[in-house]
Amino acid sequence: MKKAINLLMLLLLYVVAASAQKYDVKCLRGDSVAVYDVVETIRSEDTYYSKGEKLVFYLHDGDQVEGVDKFYDKGVIDTGGSIGYAVILRDGKKYCTLSENLVFSKDNPEGVEDKVLTKSDEVAHTIQGRIFNSIIPYIIIALLFLGVMVLNILAMRSNKIRSIAVIAIPVCIMLGTLLEIWAYSVLGTNCFWWCDKNRYGFFGSLLRIIPFGLIVFYQVMSIKFYEPVILGEAFDGDVQDGISVKPALISMLAAFPVLIASALICEFLGLGGWIETLLILVSFLLALGIGVFLSLKRNIELMKSKKWGLLLTLFTIVYILGCIVAVWGLIVVIFKLIIQILIIGGILCFILYAMPAPSSGGGGGTTYRTVYYDEDNKAHDSAYACDKANEEIAKREAGKHN
Numbered sequence: 001m002k003k004a005i006n007l008l009m010l011l012l013l014y015v016v017a018a019s020a021q022k023y024d025v026k027c028l029r030g031d032s033v034a035v036y037d038v039v040e041t042i043r044s045e046d047t048y049y050s051k052g053e054k055l056v057f058y059l060h061d062g063d064q065v066e067g068v069d070k071f072y073d074k075g076v077i078d079t080g081g082s083i084g085y086a087v088i089l090r091d092g093k094k095y096c097t098l099s100e101n102l103v104f105s106k107d108n109p110e111g112v113e114d115k116v117l118t119k120s121d122e123v124a125h126t127i128q129g130r131i132f133n134s135i136i137p138y139i140i141i142a143l144l145f146l147g148v149m150v151l152n153i154l155a156m157r158s159n160k161i162r163s164i165a166v167i168a169i170p171v172c173i174m175l176g177t178l179l180e181i182w183a184y185s186v187l188g189t190n191c192f193w194w195c196d197k198n199r200y201g202f203f204g205s206l207l208r209i210i211p212f213g214l215i216v217f218y219q220v221m222s223i224k225f226y227e228p229v230i231l232g233e234a235f236d237g238d239v240q241d242g243i244s245v246k247p248a249l250i251s252m253l254a255a256f257p258v259l260i261a262s263a264l265i266c267e268f269l270g271l272g273g274w275i276e277t278l279l280i281l282v283s284f285l286l287a288l289g290i291g292v293f294l295s296l297k298r299n300i301e302l303m304k305s306k307k308w309g310l311l312l313t314l315f316t317i318v319y320i321l322g323c324i325v326a327v328w329g330l331i332v333v334i335f336k337l338i339i340q341i342l343i344i345g346g347i348l349c350f351i352l353y354a355m356p357a358p359s360s361g362g363g364g365g366t367t368y369r370t371v372y373y374d375e376d377n378k379a380h381d382s383a384y385a386c387d388k389a390n391e392e393i394a395k396r397e398a399g400k401h402n
Contacts, residue, residue: 021112022105023086025063028124028133032058038087038096049087051096059097064107065090067116070099083196086116098199100124100133120190132183132191144176145215148222155229165229170315173222177322184325192329197336209333216326223319230312231302243312244298249320251291258287292317 027033037052049071059065069087086099099121104114123129131137148169155165183191193199195208227242262283266276295316300309371379372386375393380386 021067021115022107023065023067023102023116024105025059025061025065025101026103026125027061027101032060033097033101035059035095035097038094040094049096051085056095064105067102068094070116084118084121120188123186128186132187133193135194137179137183138194141176141179142215144172145218145222148172149218152225152229162229169226169229174315174318177318180322180325189329189332192333195333202337205333205337209337212333213330216330219326220323223316243302243316244295245316245320247291247294248313248316249291251288252320255284255288259284
């Protein structure tokens with residue numbers, strides 16, 4: 001009997017330990033995180049959570065909370081960068097906060113499994129994650145492209161600066177694009193956290209998207225602005241005579257669809273093993289290689305040098321990858337705002353449509369007339385009619401007294 005009681009107690013302790021998940025607050029930005037109320041909905045015995053609008057309190061670095069569940073605020077359009085929220089307990093009541101600001105506590109008993117944090121939450125607290133969850137890398141990227149813009153302008157006015165810009169411009173573009181690719185490889189679409197409406201609201205996000213869009217536009221156009229610098233006065237602006245980008249771009253965009261199509265064809269034909277691997281690899285390399293080879297060939301002819309043609313093509317490949325990441329990021333953040341933009345645009349259109357047109361000096365628009373009231377409080381269009389009515393009223397009243 002005693003053994004059975006001890007076994008039951010151990011089982012109860014294990015269940016309690018397994019459900020008690022402790023998390024330490026470790027802020028990614030700043031030294032505090034907001035905690036909101038949570039809306040709990042039960043459907044078919046399953047519990048669903050959503051973030052409430054009310055900010056209840058703040059947690060600070062070093063605080064410890066108990067996590068019980070997790071949900072995602074995907075919004076209307078899920079672009080893969082959904083915001084994760086942890087459901088936490090405090091004083092017996094449930095709240096929610098951004099899960100990226102929590103780490104699994106070492107105070108948890110052995111055997112307790114983390115049921116709240118995901119891989120992206122864990123990555124956010126690595127060295128690389130902390131770097132790209134700070135604003136510094138993105139400021140560096142913006143400054144690099146600003147430097148490219150300045151060099152482009154100055155290079156067209158001074159041959160001395162132009163000789164420096166020929167090397168400095170592609171170096172700045174490559175550094176900026178490599179930082180973008182690195183950030184995306186670490187955080188995915190979460191690397192665009194600095195213009196996310198879930199963190200900064202609609203207008204705060206919009207104010208960040210506008211300069212982001214301008215930088216992306218300049219990044220995409222930067223290679224066209226670079227052509228007169230590297231090719232000199234002989235370049236007349238003709239696309240056929242400029243740096244070859246299009247073939248490499250088409251190949252890079254087509255390579256992954258070809259990879260997927262090859263895998264599906266192999267599956268349909270029942271091919272497997274090394275034959276499947278070889279066919280998929282060959283089709284991928286062919287799709288990628290054809291366009292890159294054409295760009296390399298044209299760039300060698302353009303530069304009249306294999307060495308400079310190869311370097312220019314390598315620069316072009318990095319440039320294309322950076323543009324793909326930047327444009328995709330811009331699409332992601334715009335999609336997250338598009339519904340709000342449409343709603344606000346609809347409201348503005350309704351207001352403009354519903355407002356009366358201003359009256360012109362020619363006589364159109366709203367007109368007003370003066371109304372005169374007699375002693376019986378009856379309305380008249382003119383003072384004369386009102387006076388006549390008052391005279392009749394006075395006579396009537398005089399007749400009554402007589």
